[in-house]
Amino acid sequence: MTTQPAVRLVDASLRFGERTLWSRLTMAVQRGEFVAVLGPNGSGKTSLLKVLLGQQRLSSGTAEVIGGASAIGYVPQQGASEAANAIRGIDLVGLGLDGQRWGLGLRGMRKRRQRVEEAVAAVGAEQFAGKPFNQLSGGEQQRLRVAQALVGEPSVLLCDEPLLSLDLAHQQAISELIDRQRREAGTAVLFVTHEINPILQYVDQVLYLVDGRFRIGRPEEVMTTQVLSELYRAPVRVVNLDGQLHVAGAHSAVCEDEPHHVHQAAG
């Protein structure tokens, strides 16, 4: 893999009043690299994406996405954009391709339609892409969101909990799709998630945020009992069960609101 940064953070700090979300964060995400951003609720995962989107200013330091806004594909957290009034799924995917451009977009309609259809097919959404978006299930909406983010062939893909409300089969399909995108097109991926297992096999780097502290490294470096106990400042155990990582902790902060993966595996 060529080392060509797509995202760069230097000495980046983010504070809201007294509270420090993270400070002196320096990291680069290379082209084609898959970075998982983990941490408990309120640790500043979503804020990190907002910084990269230019919607949140850093308290200090710099953040840069090479290529700017038009190079970014973005999968928002579900429910972040509840409106989507009177519009079909396929229209939203199309807007992901060229919605930021001026004009009516009457030229190159055929080519455009083809690309949109390919993107819809890639997430297996042909059946429902023509329906009103706000009448679709959470999982269906999420797949179209991924298609919308990928259709413009972004050089940086920012995902905020993209696997939420997807069943296991679709979690795998979407993870594979994103993995293929970064391999074939060299897209750098920042993947905010509370659940690393569905993407564990693809992840190059983990950024783990806890209470203003963070750790960056390969999954096997960060996802260890020792490192996470240091981060949480509480005894935490990382258990490897058949290649799945499970974080068990005495501290309540470790347990998150989201349904736990053990239950999902059983369900």
Next chain:
Amino acid sequence: MDKFGDVELTIDLLALPFVQTALLAAAILGVVAGVIGPLIVRRQMAFAVHGTAELGFTGAAAALLLGVGVEYGAVAGAVVAALALGLLGAKASERDSVIGVVLSFGLGLGVLLLWFYEGRASSKLGLLFGQVITVDSANLTVFAGSAVLVLGVLAVIYRPLLFASVDPVVAAARGVPLRVLTPLFAVLVGIATALGVQTVGVLLVLALLVTPAAAACRVTSSPFVATVLSIVFAEVAVLGGIVLSLAPGAPISAFVTSISFVIYLACRLVEWARSRVTGRVPQPVSAPASR
């Protein structure tokens, strides 16, 4: 009332030049309303349109008093209103109450201005309930010019505006300049509203700017089809309303609003009938959790 549905009289009246001017103005308004309407519906701005119209009335009343063309006053009032609403009610949570506050003040001011005015009373009522006949060939130029301006600007900003309207979070992420588009669209709505004030009147602008689009959005989610349907509905309502109002010499608003309302009901009926049909298709039932 016996003149109702008098076909011969209607045909005679249709031959008159000022009636034809009125029809032309109405047709222009129909296109503008049809194009801008679906965006108003998607952005949930119906109440904002009403508030803007009331301020268009204030501007028109001021123009009447000053002896300036009513059309200029309506445009100025509506645009100022649109900008004020945009500035004061930037937060969605405050928008509703800000519109209520500005709207009532504007209406009160307009009433005061009309009280000062000592001209024909019909000009006063015309502003409230519409009097398309007041559009003569001189101000038809201003009317058409405003319409072309609105449509021209919309053609340039349509795609990012649609993106920002239906999907603001991702649109912002992709670099769509929401801070420019929101006030710009408010101004366009202001101009379109002012056009409506001159024809259907302050109180009934919604019947053209919102009802046809709301009807269209009940039966389709495709932006293109919604726009075409909304133009057709708006034209049917406004042209049909004028033609029906000719013989009895009644204000056109009653007819325009009635036609648009009937179209809206029909679209809801179509939507309901469709949902019953698709409802019969067996839906995949999710298995109960095995826990």
